[in-house]
Amino acid sequence: MTKYIFVTGGVVSGLGKGITAASLGRLLKARGLKVAAQKLDPYINVDPGTMSPYQHGEVYVTEDGAETDLDLGHYERFIDEDLNKYSNLTTGKVYWNVLNKERRGEYLGSTVQVIPHITNEIKEFVYRVGKKTGADVVITEIGGTIGDIESQPFIEAVRQISLEIGRENSLFIHVTLVPYLHGSEEHKSKPTQHSVKELQGMGINPNLIVLRCDRPLEASIFQKIALFCNVKPDCVIENITLPNLYEAPLMLEESHFSEVVCRELGLDVPEPDLIEWKEMVSRINSARTHCVEIGLVGKYVGLHDAYLSVAEALHHAGFYHNVHINIHWIDSEEITSHTVDSMLSDLDGILVPGGFGSRGIEGMILAARYAREHRVPYFGLCLGMQIAVIEFARNVAGIRDANSGEFDEQCRNKVIDFMPGQSEDIDKGGTLRLGAYPCVIQPGTTMERCYGSRSISERHRHRYEFNNEYRERLSSCGLSLSGLSPDDTLVETVELTDHDFFVGVQYHPEFKSRPNKPHPLFLGFIEAAIKK
Numbered sequence: 001m002t003k004y005i006f007v008t009g010g011v012v013s014g015l016g017k018g019i020t021a022a023s024l025g026r027l028l029k030a031r032g033l034k035v036a037a038q039k040l041d042p043y044i045n046v047d048p049g050t051m052s053p054y055q056h057g058e059v060y061v062t063e064d065g066a067e068t069d070l071d072l073g074h075y076e077r078f079i080d081e082d083l084n085k086y087s088n089l090t091t092g093k094v095y096w097n098v099l100n101k102e103r104r105g106e107y108l109g110s111t112v113q114v115i116p117h118i119t120n121e122i123k124e125f126v127y128r129v130g131k132k133t134g135a136d137v138v139i140t141e142i143g144g145t146i147g148d149i150e151s152q153p154f155i156e157a158v159r160q161i162s163l164e165i166g167r168e169n170s171l172f173i174h175v176t177l178v179p180y181l182h183g184s185e186e187h188k189s190k191p192t193q194h195s196v197k198e199l200q201g202m203g204i205n206p207n208l209i210v211l212r213c214d215r216p217l218e219a220s221i222f223q224k225i226a227l228f229c230n231v232k233p234d235c236v237i238e239n240i241t242l243p244n245l246y247e248a249p250l251m252l253e254e255s256h257f258s259e260v261v262c263r264e265l266g267l268d269v270p271e272p273d274l275i276e277w278k279e280m281v282s283r284i285n286s287a288r289t290h291c292v293e294i295g296l297v298g299k300y301v302g303l304h305d306a307y308l309s310v311a312e313a314l315h316h317a318g319f320y321h322n323v324h325i326n327i328h329w330i331d332s333e334e335i336t337s338h339t340v341d342s343m344l345s346d347l348d349g350i351l352v353p354g355g356f357g358s359r360g361i362e363g364m365i366l367a368a369r370y371a372r373e374h375r376v377p378y379f380g381l382c383l384g385m386q387i388a389v390i391e392f393a394r395n396v397a398g399i400r401d402a403n404s405g406e407f408d409e410q411c412r413n414k415v416i417d418f419m420p421g422q423s424e425d426i427d428k429g430g431t432l433r434l435g436a437y438p439c440v441i442q443p444g445t446t447m448e449r450c451y452g453s454r455s456i457s458e459r460h461r462h463r464y465e466f467n468n469e470y471r472e473r474l475s476s477c478g479l480s481l482s483g484l485s486p487d488d489t490l491v492e493t494v495e496l497t498d499h500d501f502f503v504g505v506q507y508h509p510e511f512k513s514r515p516n517k518p519h520p521l522f523l524g525f526i527e528a529a530i531k532k
Helices: 017-030 071-079 091-103 114-133 149-165 190-201 219-228 245-254 257-265 275-285 304-321 340-344 361-374 383-395 446-451 468-476 520-531
Strands: 003-010 035-041 088-090 137-142 170-177 208-213 236-240 291-298 324-331 349-352 378-381 414-418 433-441 455-462 464-466 480-484 491-495 502-505
Touching: 003 017, 003 149, 003 190, 003 257, 017 035, 017 071, 017 137, 017 170, 017 245, 017 257, 035 071, 035 114, 071 304, 088 091, 091 114, 091 149, 114 137, 114 149, 137 149, 149 170, 170 190, 170 257, 190 208, 190 219, 208 219, 208 257, 219 236, 236 245, 245 257, 245 275, 275 304, 291 304, 291 361, 291 520, 304 324, 304 520, 340 361, 349 361, 349 383, 349 520, 361 378, 361 383, 378 383, 378 520, 383 414, 383 464, 383 468, 383 491, 383 502, 433 446, 433 491, 446 480, 446 491, 446 502, 446 520, 464 468, 464 491, 468 480, 502 520
Parallel strands: 003 137, 003 170, 035 088, 035 137, 170 208, 208 236, 291 324, 291 349, 349 378, 378 502
Antiparallel strands: 414 464, 433 455, 433 480, 480 491, 491 502
């Protein structure tokens, strides 16, 4: 029978529940178990797709096109399993489904209530991921902090699941903060005790308590929490802040994390095979004499989580090439014709990531022009590809007013425009080109050199496309349309093949990069930056 593990958080948000859940997934997979992961988010948005990155960080996209919480990126990078639309559930999606069922009469005249209708919808979703994946273990992270009003239906639903499948098939892990008071020079366990008490008041007794801290805990803290929170002494696990997040599984396993979990769930499995992971962490931590300076030119640089997967993919390529990646977070609004040289001249590579809206666009175009004219390696992701096309059209092909229909609807030369058959009169949420699409790579290109293949599949999240009316004109001026959809109707990638690396892709390769399997385009980009 599938085992279910539920991860909750207490005291404060942002404790690293996602990293804890992802680390456990990696450890259980290393023991030979098939693992699936999912996130339950209490916010009322149907998905994070319409939320500002400043509100929620990046939107992570799965192979099947679900727009999800960024924690799913951690799950995929650690566990190295593709997740799907059953891996992220929000309050908005729950109520959407329940209200649609009510309108269709599926509740046969019943009064629709939080219990049982809302909780049943949540339970169905949790069970479904186990059935769809055939996983031995499903790890479910519940967003927010214990005590939040909006998370109560989720807590009640997983309490019911535990009763339905039996205590032997379910496990609760509670991640809490143990603050350190500098005045008295001691850690305090009281916040954890209160958080666990709140959880117990909702009918859940955690089996394991993971203690987030910035410095090592005294033995007395473990004893006190085990005693007052009614858990076994070895079920209190230290989770200390690390400079390298990929060390987290190894650090947690030093406290026998997955061993205790398997014991509590009655799983008879071998010791974890962590040789590959340990070798990767050793490479990351080994002395790197060379530092590569990469400029990430975006509009949401004030919150680094807005570009979390991009930053991680850059670091993955750095691990492979044994170099340190120093990311310069450059606000594109601050780039002008007067500042562009001083802001970009010390960079070994320039990356323009995805985004929406017209703010900061001209600064990105200046950055793309600087990279092209100074032959600095350039990598454009989604919007970054469109920026490269606009810049090339203006300054090489002589189309001075070239722009995107997204930024200037009245523009005569929209080299980037709506996808065929679309218009701006559609809803914003869930209507982008989302998920995995195939692409055919042209021979003799940088794309072919990086991938070593002529046929690929990558994840998309966008609405506007390269305008096919400008294919011939831009190609004749030297822009290589190096990747096309199989039916030849969509331009997926562009490049300047005579540069070491000047590539724009309409998709998001960062979503498929793994710490032990860096994405080939990021490898090519960093390799060119090292040469620079």
